[in-house]
Amino acid sequence: MTAESSATDDTVVLPKVEEAPAAPPAGPSRARRIAVQTGWAATLLSGLLLGFGIFLFGLSPLQEMHYQAAAHRTFQDRLANAIAPTGAATDGSPVAIIDIPRIGLHDEVVVEGTTGRDLMRGPGHRRDTALPGQAGVAVLFGRGAAFGGPFGRINELRAGDKIQVATAQGQFSYTVNAYGTGAHPILDPDPNRMVLTTSNSDWIPTSTVLVGARLDGDPQDNPGGRPAIIAADHALAQDTGALAALQLWSAALLGAVALSTLAARYWVRRAAYLACTPVLAALLWAVYENAAALLPNLY
CATH class of the missing domain: 1.20.5 (Single alpha-helices involved in coiled-coils or other helix-helix interfaces)
Structure with missing residues (x-):
């Protein structure tokens, strides 16, 4: 055996080592997942708030208009059958029709009650006060922006402007003569008058705008016996229920x-x-x- 052969025989053959497969790419970190989820939540919340704004200023007037059409038919039918209320009435039911030509308000049905839900239907009569045309002070509330904002322009009324109201007791005319706010209420000694009330702002209402008007002519009888108001009936109250x-x-x-x-x-x-x-x-x-x-x- 030659020296060359001996060297070849002594060579150690090492086994072939296979390369380990590459590790899969790492997934997104926890912080990244939280950021993505937060972004989706913020987008969803923004969409809901935007939709709420569209509802208040674009769609809620349609709801009020739909109710007004139905309430007008109901009230006319009750007038024709002499069953329209002159005293206490069910909350949300029609009790009068008001016209204020100066601000373009025509044939607006006034409902009983002044809670947030009542005023979604149109102007509301504060149930502890006289009805328009009756002896005493009649107080009407109306929204300034949402759900049609029927009283949104009452601050444009001037002394001498007329307000027409129809109830079960007839048709009545009022003449605007006074103005006030939540901090400075109207002080008018006339016993037979009406006060219109709305918010002082279309965005963040902090007080109220008041317009007073005196009844032209003699008042009708006031049957009295009206219920007391609840917290949700007050101006700028919220319906926590x-x-x-x-x-x-x-x-x-x-x-x-x-x-x-x-x-x-x-x-x-x-x-x-x-x-x-x-x-x-x-x-x-x-x-x-x-x-x-x-x-x-x-x-």
Whole structure:
């Protein structure tokens, strides 16, 4: 055996080492996931707030208009059958029709009550005061911005302007003669008059605007026996009772969103959208309506 052969035989053959597979790319960090989730939550909240603004200033007037049309028919029918109220009435029921030509308010139905929900329907009569045309002081509240803002322009009224009102006891005319605010109420000794009340701002109301008017002619009898008002009837009050309803409607909306998501995933997507969209829209409307009830009632 030659020396060359011996060297070859002594060579150690090492096993081939396979390279380890490359590690998969690391997923997003916890901080990144939190940032993404926060961004989605902020976007959703912004969308809901924007939708609420659209509801207040774009859609709520349509709701008030729909109620006004129905209330006008109801009140005319009651007048024709001599059953329109002259004393205490059910909250939200029509009790009068008011016209203020100076500000373009025509055939507006006045409802009984001044809570936030009552004033979603139109101007409201404070239930512890006389009805327009009766002996005593009649106090009417009206929103300044949302739900049609029927009293949004009463600050344009001037002394001598006329206000016409029709009730079950006839038609009456008032003449504007005084102005005031929440801090400086109207002090008028005339026993038969009317006070219109609304908020002082379209954005963040902090006080009230008052317009006083005296009855032209003799008043009708006031039957009295009116109920006392509650906290939600006061100017700029909030209907805190709507909070529980808001929570329930919000829970229903979240449940409907979850079911709609599942339907879109496991059903025909277009059919799921067609079936779920009206339900979601109705629930969102209910959420916004109850949220609006938590705002000051003259807003």
